[in-house]
Amino acid sequence: MKYRAEIDGLRAIAVVPVILFHAGFSLFRGGFVGVDVFFVISGYLITSIIVGEMTDGAFSFARFYERRARRILPALFVVMLACIAVGWRWMLPREFDELAKSAAATTLFVSNFFFWSQSGYFDTASELKPLLHTWSLAIEEQFYILFPLALLAAWKYGRAAVISVIGLCFFLSLAYCQHMSRLDPFFNFYLAPTRAWELAAGSLASFVVVKRRAALDNGLSILGLSLILASIFLFDKTTPFPSLYALAPVLGACLMLIYAVEGTAGARLLSQPLFVGVGLISYSLYLWHQPVLAFARLRLQSTPTAATTLLLFGLITALAVLTWRYVETPFRNPRRFSRRAIFANAGFAAAALLGFAVIVGASGGLPNRYSPEMAALATEVDYRVPRVSECFGDVLSFVPPEKSCVYHAQEARKVALWGDSHAAALANDLAEQLGEAHASLQQFSFSGCPPILGVHFAEIERQLCPEYNRAVFDYLKAHAEFKDIVLVARWPVYFEGFGYDNGEGGVTEGAKKYFLALPSSKGAEFYKDAGRIASVGAIFRESVDELLRMGRNVVLVYPLPEAGRDVAISFARNKLFGAAGEAPFSVSYAFFEERTHAFTEQLDLLGDNPSLLRVRPSELFCNSLVAGRCIFERGGLPLFIDDNHLNKHGATLVAKQIVAAMKQKGWL
Secondary structure, three states: OOOOHHHHHHHHHHHHHHHHHHOOOHHHOOOOHHHHHHHHHHHHHHHHHHHHHHHOOOOOHHHHHHHHHHHHHHHHHHHHHHHHHHHHHHOOHHHHHHHHHHHHHHHOOOHHHHHHHOOOOOOOOHHHOOOOOHHHHHHHHHHHHHHHHHHHHHHOOOHHHHHHHHHHHHHHHHHHHHHHHHHOHHHHHHOHHHOHHHHHHHHHHHHOOOOOOHHHHHHHHHHHHHHHHHHHHHOOOOOOOOOHHHHHHHHHHHHHHHHOOOOOHHHHHHOOHHHHHHHHOHHHHHHHHHHHHHHHHHHHOOOOOHHHHHHHHHHHHHHHHHHHHHHHHHHHOOOOOOHHHHHHHHHHHHHHHHHHHHHHHHHOOOHHHOOHHHHHHHHHHHOOOOOHHHHEEOOOOOOOHHHOOEEOOOOOEEEEEEEOHHHHHHHHHHHHHHHHOOEEEEEEEEOOOOOOOOOEOOOHHHOHHHHHHHHHHHHHHHOOOEEEEEEEOOHHHHHHOOOEEOOOOOEEOOOHHHOOEOOOOOHHHHHHOOOHHHHHHHHHHHHHHHHHHOOOEEEEEOOOOOOOOOHHHHHHHHHHOOOOOOOOOEEEHHHHHHHHHHHHHHHHOOOOOOOEEEEOOHHHHEOOOOOOEEEOEEOOEEOEOOOOOEOHHHHHHHHHHHHHHHHHHOOO
């Protein structure tokens, strides 16, 4: 196949936005579409090469996989080994174990399955996973393994049959992608069945033969580039992706590949030395960018500043150039490394990485790298909410009320816990405290779903919340034995949104669209409605009043403070890096009051009722050890799993507070 400099230029257009997106540049908020452009390029090139060789009767599976191995494996193994070396020094045992497992999955070209399996509610933040980006390499490798076999099978029936089969795969995969974008966004993002249409689009583009017309070629090549750039600058994290939206960058890439030929404006632009140069090292740039950014965030424990990010870009570029020059280029030269040497070295490296992953996994992340004190502290990071997979509905499915988890069922006094993930994090420890008071607990919890009737969310993945809450309410109404109902949720989120900046380095992303919304014709505009908080507050109070009218006791647990960063990990890393101070990890109480003011104000309108008990965890965490501060650690131990969910230590404190308040009321 004849070399086309403009394709290297297109690679530059794909890789740079991906890096800028992952670095957090808001201007490139849709930069993730660069991966889709890469898929199209791969489909186009691989199909062109295989079809060309099959036409000439010269296709060889051994030669094909040799080229893929030369192109992909050497640089990939170098990056993985570098990640392991840095992770050895900077990662806590659980993180190092996950890194080793992800390296093994990458070696076997199944890292997309690995990261998909990890996409749970309480999982590590994606920006801290050094090898997360290898999911796209896994999809390409799966394509490289299966596609030549399928193409060879269809080739005997002629060119038209091949195009028809690829076209059918394109439409089936696209339809499935659109379907899964609503049903399971994690599956849709990571797995090949919903990404295959992008590779198929590139394959189909390779078969297109057009009569060259300068004006048409110029116009369509510019249109293609415009579609890609529009996607980069207009899409964002709220765009359902991949889905039909992905047609824009995919079609744009196809138009560029077909029409940006020599002599066109698009080709002249992409053939500029800068674009071609970046395109030549694009694979190494892609390989290095995620590890460098992830380890920087891990070491700094915050989002890098603009100045630091520029230095990181320099480091990524330098590593990419060196890798291209001294790893990629030599290993692509058959005179330097024979086919036998390529496969032998790849096999040895793969075996070493897989063996290392087994050792790391068996030891629990090699905790002996650290002192016994540090290793013991690191175990706090490993805390997992008990029975979470059994008892907690995680975004896309809920546990039906009749199948919900029961603790200490033999006790006569029945207590119901109803709420979102904050309720799930509290359940086990509240059950322990209630058990000592001779009461049982039944857990009703669903991710991102506050215990409020008559509300809904605009997000597709949260449409089950109203159904779940109605089912729980009807269940409780039908079972009068539940005398006490404890309501727990991350209340500020539903009134103030996910995103906030506490002014002390604690920043979380999020948007107003997460707000609790009324089912009204206003749609998204309701989020901007000045009366929205009062309306939602009224609905919430009505939900509480409904429970009170049923003759039940209601325990309303007020908001927890939010840290803006993972508490357990930050606490352990501070010790690891020698950055722990004398003052406990905390946040301003003034920020906590500002963050929770809207909810508290609405709640206070409920007034007094002998069957209503207000429990304020802020009394435990705020102004207790340090005046004007809300703490996230006590007695040398963290109190939270992440930035807002309680761990065992914190949950025990709050559970004791709730049970003590119920006893004081005479309910227990």
